[in-house]
Amino acid sequence: VRVDVLLTPGEVTPAHVTGRVVVVLDILRASTSIVTALRGGARAVIPFVATEDAVRTAKQYARGEVLLAGERNMVAIPGFDLGNSPREFTPERVKGHTVLLTTTNGTRALLSVEDAHEVLVAGFANCAATVEYLRTHLISGRDVTVLCAGTDGAFSLEDATCAGRIVRLLVSSGLFLHRNDGARVTELLAHRYGPDTGRLFADASHARRLAEAGFGADLDVCGAIDTVPLVAIYRDRAITRLDVPSASAA
């Protein structure tokens, strides 16, 4: 079986998608906001690239049923209920709601791999739960692709390091995995930073920009490892919590 890591969305090919389980990573901050919302009891998170599409979709729901969330240039969108800071996705705010989230990088990445056997959303927060779920797929012979959403099409250090953490956990669990060059370089990153996501974020340009924009506290949340033991699955245009034994303790 194979685990391939794609460092940028531009590397996606049909061979990386068809019949595979694809894990999409967008550490800062969409992945973390999504899994936090699902842990907090959100019914689903529906990702949109365009703000207008999210607003239009919101009108199809009963008042109070949905929350509009998202950011442009890191800042919350005027008139929206929430920004894209995982700290906002508290149970008090999201429980029982469907969250319409506008993001650029993560959403584009999700849309590019919709034809996969399964699509998951992961971050440092739900790394272990995701790895455990991937293991069962790999053991049954299904290949896995880890897709780093990156930033505006470019490589980002934090997504790649989380990808490497996933690969290393899979390898150390005793699976023999064929890995592409992308997987190998991310393993090196995961080894370099280990669980020290503070050091990682000090080097990562997107993290530095967030800190300069006043979102430094988000970095603590996005860098916290295995705080959300659930698997997030994307299908039929919505991200929901997957009920698997390993996630049921969440």
Added chain:
Amino acid sequence: VRVDVLLTPGEVTPAHVTGRVVVVLDILRASTSIVTALRGGARAVIPFVATEDAVRTAKQYARGEVLLAGERNMVAIPGFDLGNSPREFTPERVKGHTVLLTTTNGTRALLSVEDAHEVLVAGFANCAATVEYLRTHLISGRDVTVLCAGTDGAFSLEDATCAGRIVRLLVSSGLFLHRNDGARVTELLAHRYGPDTGRLFADASHARRLAEAGFGADLDVCGAIDTVPLVAIYRDRAITRLDVPSASAA
């Protein structure tokens, strides 16, 4: 000043090109074949994506003036004078000739950055000469982009490791450089492999495929460091040797 590394051709944006010096790396094997040809006395190397275009252009030259070179799926093209093995680009074969070389990855990368202030071609073979030339640009305030050609649009370990070698040499020469996330990860690769390109190629999927196809001896040439002290510049659709003081000893 900035040094940005783009790990894949899909990451190229106008901001990475306009007004910058761009260095294109395609270690296996185009970069190495090109600098070897220039060292051997080739007048120029003209890169083509399509075999037909190379053949058509050849007809515009006097008989014996040009050499057709290139490969498809690693193997030399029937009827061509040379493949894409740097070992074939000996002075006996190339001296005084213009080489029309068909490659996919490297040529596409070159064409995507044609609007740069200057475009260079580099590999392990001419790393030090290229770095010395880049230094003069950086000192005068000009930003540099290192573009890894990759393999079929995907990340390749050997291009990224050579990029990291270039970045590390620039940094260790005392320049204070702003670096993107791509540059940082390549520095890690260069640190990991150091001058041990044999170990690098053992991990790199393209290198393993070449070895399996019988081109293992090419890896020794492509992994040899600083054997060709010249700067290769691409302009007006041709790659030629740049006459700079540091390269004049070649």
